[in-house]
Amino acid sequence: MTASHAARAAALTARAEEVADRIVADILTLVRHETGSYDLSALASGLDLLRETTVARLGPPDHEHRHPGGAYGDTLTLTYTGTGDGAGHVALLGHYDTVWPTGTLAGWGQPETTDEDGRPRLGGPGIFDMKTGLAQGIWALKLARESGAPVPTVTFLFNGDEEIGSLASRPVIEETAKKVDVTLVLEPTAHGAVKTARKGTGIFEVTATGVESHAGLAPQDGASAILALSEFVIAAAAVAAPERGTTINTGVVSGGSAVNVVAGSATAGIDIRVGSEAEQARVDAEFAAIQVSDPRVRIEVDHAWNRPPMTLNAASAPLLDLAREVARDQGRGELPTAAVGGASDANFVAALGLPVLCGMGAVGDGAHAQGEYIHPDTVPAQTALVAGLLVRLTRPPRG
Template sequence: MPETPAAAPAALLTHAQSVSSRIVDDIVTLVGHETSSYDLPALASGLDLLRDLTVQRLGRPDREERHPGGACGDTLTLTYEGTGPGHLALVGHYDTVWPTGTLSGWQQPEPSADGREKLSGPGIFDMKSGLAQGIWALKLARESGTPLPTVTFLFNGDEEIGSLSSRPVIEATAQGVDATLVLEPSAHGAVKTARKGTGIFQVTATGVESHAGLAPEDGASAITALAEFVVAAAAVADPAQGTTINTGLFKGGSGINVVAGHATAGVDIRVSSAAEQARVDAELDAIKVSDPRVRIDIDHAWNRPPMTLGPASVPLLTLAREVARSQGRPSLPDTAVGGASDANFIAALGLPVLCGMGAVGNGAHAKGEYIYPDTIPEQTALVAGMLGGAAEGGAWAGR
């Protein structure tokens, strides 16, 4: 490969194209091992597989630490010393939303209307393709001969359930590097510079049990009251401001002939600003139900803060666009999306971060999620080119 700085980004793309089938093989290997967020044995062996694959492609890391996740999947950090200045983190989760056993019934999709091949599998889009592409990005950048920063990979196994154990590791890692690239899937090729904040609220209704036939008037139905609450909560949403509220889980009662004394609901909340977060908190607390004998308790569990494109991240976006342009892309758009990721934590600290550096495809969390294999070379080369650019130091002018 050419070693001159001007030629390196374009040569990286050519190299990525030549090894694209090998990158696909690694993606298929990762997808072939299911890693549901709730299956600890599968997560443990899946992380072992991911570590072994990284070592096969890059050799043994200079530093390695496995952080126990307790009730969640472990978090693994692998650091490879660079040949130039700077330190970059590549972050991605290996857990998926899919229950163990989903793979056996999975079907491959037909090509798209324009004939483009699709490749499907549980977690292939969100986000095992990004993991493989990140590993190969460092491999290709190394083989180009250009000076590179130190690179730390962070693989966590609990992102889909809120990064409950990995958040401190993510934040500490991000604070110890110059910038972070999150290998989540792209938005149809665009990088993600803004994401909504998320709340995972648990709402509990405590009523009074009684016999539904003999003495219904003695009871105070927790189910009825909670149903009133979730309808009122839905009205607090303001889609024009980017605020959505979805009750996704509802449980209650002890028997069909018993006025329910207990009920719970799980509520997913998405907001685009801290102001909306405060408004939602206040308005949910103000909801009243018709039967005063039922107590409503709300666990205001804000999981991820809103992410915006802060001043520290602007030079990183500029670098990404420069690399994309040098590799023949006419443009590299950025966008805001409704989903949250581990990039939210990093952005909230005021640190440089870009998200959506991974796969191009569609269908996250949907049966039939897929990637376009023909985009793997350019996405891998983009990250590889940014690693080379990072060693020049220009991306960190904002810190």
């Protein structure tokens, strides 16, 4: 730690504390505008609000582009040119869509609560995953610029389809990551830890096509798609290998046309998480080998791997070292890391061999659950951490 780094870290932390109420106010403004992944109208106005918030804090961007999402939320990139002689360029990446359908907020209950030990909590749909991270990222650049230190060029990338696979935004994410020096993903932390490893995800759709018949008059003439699909689902569950990080969950099943008809069709949606490419290949092979007892039923499996596994690649290791140094400068001690089962857009960046850190956002818990919350007392420190990284990234670390 140099004296200048320590002094700047202390100043950024102090300033973040001073404006903590304003950061939290921006968080709550974003949360109160619901942006469920499937509500295109709400997503469009939510992205407008996010842009307005960014411009209110940072001024108009030097470059911006709104990438149409079609059936999904649009992706917005806003670039703010850096200062000083450094050539650094950083992407701050975050999604503004949430898993919560429009109308959830009205029935959410009390947003301000406390832990058993009296520590304050703030709740709301998407507050943890990940609207707090969005607001903290905006304020991090604001604090870095106001500090007087040189800052890198920063490109914000806000996408509205992460919770459903980033199907429209993935090309924009990958192209942006290739143009910058490092990517910081503003997803929530793992209880304060940076996420350096994430599982890969597959969203497989299994379709069973059988033979319909009258369940009372001619049941023998039918071949039940539902029965065959049930066999497949049980066999698929046996492919899981938790000891190797592979989990399999059949989350959605539908089929049949009437109670008195032998089902002619049925489908299942299966969520698969793997920790390695080897496990991905094994799952593919074992799913392809599953047989059902009635040969009249045709089984088709769409092997839709959505995100590759993420590990701490060689390009990201120096970035993690720098983040740990910034945390120490700010008096936080050793910055912890975590490997988690959930995937994010960081998986795409890591798979390209590019430097990325994920989990730079909120401290709290309950992602995708009704009790989703943040600890508002952590907002200043998390904002200062990203701000401190930005002022150190005018010259990006090299592996």
